[in-house]
Amino acid sequence: MVGHQFHSRFVMHYAGHKKWTVGCTECPLKAELAGADIRRGRGGQCPCANNPNRRFWTKVNATDNCWLWCGAKQSDGYGSFRVGSGKTALAHKWSWEQVFGPVPQGKELDHVCRNRACVRPDHLEAVTHQENVARGNMPSIVRARGYAV
Numbered sequence: 001m002v003g004h005q006f007h008s009r010f011v012m013h014y015a016g017h018k019k020w021t022v023g024c025t026e027c028p029l030k031a032e033l034a035g036a037d038i039r040r041g042r043g044g045q046c047p048c049a050n051n052p053n054r055r056f057w058t059k060v061n062a063t064d065n066c067w068l069w070c071g072a073k074q075s076d077g078y079g080s081f082r083v084g085s086g087k088t089a090l091a092h093k094w095s096w097e098q099v100f101g102p103v104p105q106g107k108e109l110d111h112v113c114r115n116r117a118c119v120r121p122d123h124l125e126a127v128t129h130q131e132n133v134a135r136g137n138m139p140s141i142v143r144a145r146g147y148a149v
Contacts (some may be wrong), residue, residue, distance in 0.1 A: 056094065066113055067095075067120035075127050077116035096117040096126075108132055 015021045022031055059071035059081070068077030069091045079091025096109055099121040103109060107126040111118055118124075127135075 052081075052094075053098070056081060056091070059091075060119055062120075066115050066118035066123060069117045069119050073117065079119060090106060090120045092116075092124055096121050096124050100126075105107075110135060 018034055059069060059079075061068045061070050071091065072080045074080050080087050081091045081094050083089045084093065092111065093103065094111055096103065104126055106128065108129055109124045110127045110132045111123060112125050113120075113123040115123075
């Protein structure tokens with residue numbers, strides 16, 4: 001059974017009394033599980049699997065330019081991300097807040113690359129609603145900032 005992998009866990013060694021020590025493929029956490037549970041695939045989810053930061057980045061395809069959100073999207077093209085029990089956030093806003101903190105009051109995030117699926121923080125800019133609307137899809141703004149159109 002040593003080396004057997006299930007979910008994000010793998011069996012490390014026999015711990016005695018019908019228990020096996022299992023480790024996580026993503027973090028240093030270890031646990032003891034019964035052999036029957038391992039064979040049935042029970043208890044295989046490590047607590048780190050519920051870490052929003054870890055889950056977020058598994059849904060991002062970081063290209064040379066934009067970092068594209070590959071998770072759930074709203075009908076308007078913006079990424080949606082579950083951050084807690086029943087709570088969701090816009091993926092680009094969550095990404096911004098991990099780097100820069102909360103969006104300043106009275107501001108909203110503008111995708112200067114014009115790609116609503118992009119979650120790359122340096123492709124987002126906190127601007128007023130009026131400025132965001134005025135920018136619209138003006139390719140000149142995008143080209144001036146060095147982003148592909």
